[in-house]
Amino acid sequence: MRLHGTMQINENGHLMIGGCDTVELAREFGTPLLIIDEAEVRRRCFEYRTVFRGTGIEAETIYASKAFLTMALCRILKEEGLGLDVVSGGELFIAQSAGFPMDRVYFHGNNKTPEEIKQALEAGIGRFVVDNMQELQLLNYLAEEQGVTANVLFRVTPGIEAHTHEYIQTGQSDSKFGLGLANGIAMEVIRIASRLPRINICGLHCHIGSQIFNLESFRKAGEVMMDFCNEIRRELGIEIRELNLGGGIGIPYTEKDPEVSIRDYALIVADTLKKKAFQLNLPLPKVINEPGRYIIGPAGTTLYTIGVIKEIPGIRTYLSVDGGMTDNIRPALYNARYEAIVTNKAFKDPIKTVTVVGRCCESGDMLIHDLKIPEVEPGDILAVFCTGAYTYSMASNYNGLPRIAVVLVNDGEAEVIVRRETYRDLISRDQIPARLNL
Ligand SMILES: Cc1ncc(COP(=O)(O)O)c(C=O)c1O
Numbered sequence: 144m145r146l147h148g149t150m151q152i153n154e155n156g157h158l159m160i161g162g163c164d165t166v167e168l169a170r171e172f173g174t175p176l177l178i179i180d181e182a183e184v185r186r187r188c189f190e191y192r193t194v195f196r197g198t199g200i201e202a203e204t205i206y207a208s209k210a211f212l213t214m215a216l217c218r219i220l221k222e223e224g225l226g227l228d229v230v231s232g233g234e235l236f237i238a239q240s241a242g243f244p245m246d247r248v249y250f251h252g253n254n255k256t257p258e259e260i261k262q263a264l265e266a267g268i269g270r271f272v273v274d275n276m277q278e279l280q281l282l283n284y285l286a287e288e289q290g291v292t293a294n295v296l297f298r299v300t301p302g303i304e305a306h307t308h309e310y311i312q313t314g315q316s317d318s319k320f321g322l323g324l325a326n327g328i329a330m331e332v333i334r335i336a337s338r339l340p341r342i343n344i345c346g347l348h349c350h351i352g353s354q355i356f357n358l359e360s361f362r363k364a365g366e367v368m369m370d371f372c373n374e375i376r377r378e379l380g381i382e383i384r385e386l387n388l389g390g391g392i393g394i395p396y397t398e399k400d401p402e403v404s405i406r407d408y409a410l411i412v413a414d415t416l417k418k419k420a421f422q423l424n425l426p427l428p429k430v431i432n433e434p435g436r437y438i439i440g441p442a443g444t445t446l447y448t449i450g451v452i453k454e455i456p457g458i459r460t461y462l463s464v465d466g467g468m469t470d471n472i473r474p475a476l477y478n479a480r481y482e483a484i485v486t487n488k489a490f491k492d493p494i495k496t497v498t499v500v501g502r503c504c505e506s507g508d509m510l511i512h513d514l515k516i517p518e519v520e521p522g523d524i525l526a527v528f529c530t531g532a533y534t535y536s537m538a539s540n541y542n543g544l545p546r547i548a549v550v551l552v553n554d555g556e557a558e559v560i561v562r563r564e565t566y567r568d569l570i571s572r573d574q575i576p577a578r579l580n581l
């Protein structure tokens with residue numbers, strides 16, 4: 144069992160995070176509860192932001208909001224000097240509301256609406272990551288209307304299949320994202336962009352997928368992108384100065400997963416770009432990294448209260464908790480694996496294997512298939528590790544379950560950064576047509 148970030152077990156055998164006793168946190172704030180370890184978020188931001196130092200490559204790190212975004216997190220990211228990748232007007236609005244510096248915002252998405260593009264232009268965001276020809280034309284038109292210029296990166300699908308779950312691969316040619324390299328569409332769109340008055344071409348972007356452990360995929364992506372920079376210079380006479388290599392570094396959810404070193408990642412990227420730049424006589428581009436999971440995943444832990452324990456003799460023990468696929472869809476969606484401990488019995492030896500399930504009306508609502516735990520009883524608290532990324536941000540109200548609260552812990556202090564939803568929230572947007580009045 145791997146403990147993450149500031150986790151410790153105290154003398155009572157309770158799990159501590161950020162100097163707070165998780166058993167106390169469960170009592171004070173209720174469960175399910177997502178705990179974010181602030182020091183660990185900051186440490187990971189710092190690590191990413193400084194990892195290219197000494198490689199001779201200029202680098203910038205922007206956090207992929209889709210992994211988890213709240214206004215408090217925006218403030219932390221701002222202080223840590225990161226930028227922000229947003230994929231919707233909604234994520235942009237959260238950043239705007241938190242006073243995040245707009246010039247550090249990158250706007251992604253394969254189907255941005257005219258309203259979202261206008262919102263982003265008015266906000267004065269740093270970069271649009273243009274995904275397709277329609278968007279390019281629309282962006283130029285709307286920028287013209289506002290009398291501004293849009294700074295643009297082009298999202299390219301480099302034709303690389305990263306070794307990860309097929310639902311989270313994005314770099315292959317047959318993808319809804321980005322401009323194809325092999326079929327010439329990327330070059331064609333950039334050619335058109337170079338003639339559009341309101342488009343300022345800053346660079347290229349690619350993102351080959353998520354939860355990737357094999358760093359060689361990033362080497363290949365770097366090579367393909369540098370070759371493409373060379374072609375652009377040859378055909379259009381444009382020098383590409385910014386290269387966004389996306390996110391996607393994998394994290395160890397369980398002891399079986401390897402731990403990827405972002406130092407190794409930075410060395411591979413720097414080595415690849417330097418070699419290619421030398422070979423092709425190209426300027427070294429600035430590298431932009433876009434991690435989501437790496438920054439927030441291990442910094443998050445979800446607390447649940449154990450409820451019904453159902454033993455089917457000779458087959459299995461189901462241990463039900465008070466959350467499930469509504470606060471963490473990943474096991475159901477990607478067959479994702481997690482580790483957990485009973486936080487009030489952390490010193491007790493495991494004596495049996497159980498299947499941890501949620502409370503939704505779905506047989507697929509499983510959180511952990513085989514968890515070894517000590518003797519437990521209803522009311523014990525289960526802490527599931529590494530749940531910061533793509534959990535709260537993918538949460539739903541399925542089965543009328545209110546979304547869970549999020550608490551930020553640091554140095555023995557715990558503060559709510561997202562309050563728990565109430566039943567009132569569940570009906571707050573409902574309207575009853577007058578004809579249905581009683
Ligand atoms: C364009 C883009 N950038 C960055 C990310 C962040 O990926 P990860 O959380 O795996 O680092 C994603 C998600 O896969 C993405 O689609």
Ligand SMILES: N[C@@H](CCCC[NH3+])C(=O)O
Pocket residue numbers: 209311313353354473477532533
């Ligand atoms: N939501 C996914 C990753 C997809 C990232 C977005 N491109 C996950 O939980 O692993």
